Amino acid sequence: MRTYLSAALTLMMFSLAAATTVQVKPGDTLTRIAVRHGTTVQALQRANPRVNADRLRVGTGLRLPAAAGRTWTVRQGDTLSLIALRSGTTLGALLGVNRGLNPRLPLRVGQRVTLPAPATARTGTTTVVRAASIRVNAALPVQGRVTTPYQATHPGLDLAAPTGTPIRAAFAGSVVESYFDRRSGWGWTVVLDHGSGLRTRYSHNSANLVRVGARVGAGDVIARVGSTGNSTGAHVDYRLYRRGQAVDPSSVP
DSSP states (O other), rough: OHHHHHHHHHHHHHHHEEEEEEEEOOOOOOHHHHTTTOHHHHHHHOOOOOOOTSSOOHHHHHHEOOOEEEEOOOTTTHHHHHHHHHHTHHHHHHHHOOOOOTTTSOTTTTTTTEOOOOOOOOEEESSSSSSSHOOOOOOOSSOOOEEEEOOTTTTTTEEEOOTTTTESSSSSSEEEEEEEEETOEEEEEEEOHHHHEEEEEEEESSSOOOTOOOOTTTOOOOOOOBSSSSSSSEEEEEEETTTTTTGGGGOOO
């Protein structure tokens, strides 16, 4: 009996360790791992203080930050994007802690959705961005699949979704650009100004639905997904800038 209990306890401890530790895969960065598991680079660094972010080795085990245990009860009209917006998180982080959720299927009223742990500070490439300084919450512009994460060679997120899918403003603001960008290859593009030096760009659209000077609210439809410009498939190239410097969209609450 004692041997059985010891074996069961060992198995339980192994299962808990497996659930909170992940291995670095080829091509991984801390940003990719954070997006995949619904956390932040800063939280990963705090949980793994000895790991060098610039020299990740394939096969290295990383401890995932403990979940906060918060939940959201789905109400009439809720979508994953709206829940992310209202709870101060991102769609990518929400999907990361709710592995069974299919963003293409509607939510059920009364359904419980786990919320990611809140973060107190987020870091871009060289600029620290704090939620208190922005005073807004962001959601990803489409409920799409991240095909290209934020990285030095691509300072934005590519979100794949069917052509015509509504693209929604991540923040409230005003339209400062709405045009076909031939020079940069971004195709139909919308740029929003949100004040305090914050701007967002949405590119490769099939159609722009807003004009320069218009005011939009967070979650308002501003364009539709397409593949215009230099593009190989239907998606939105979503970028966020803080005083002209690119910031990882998945790091902003």
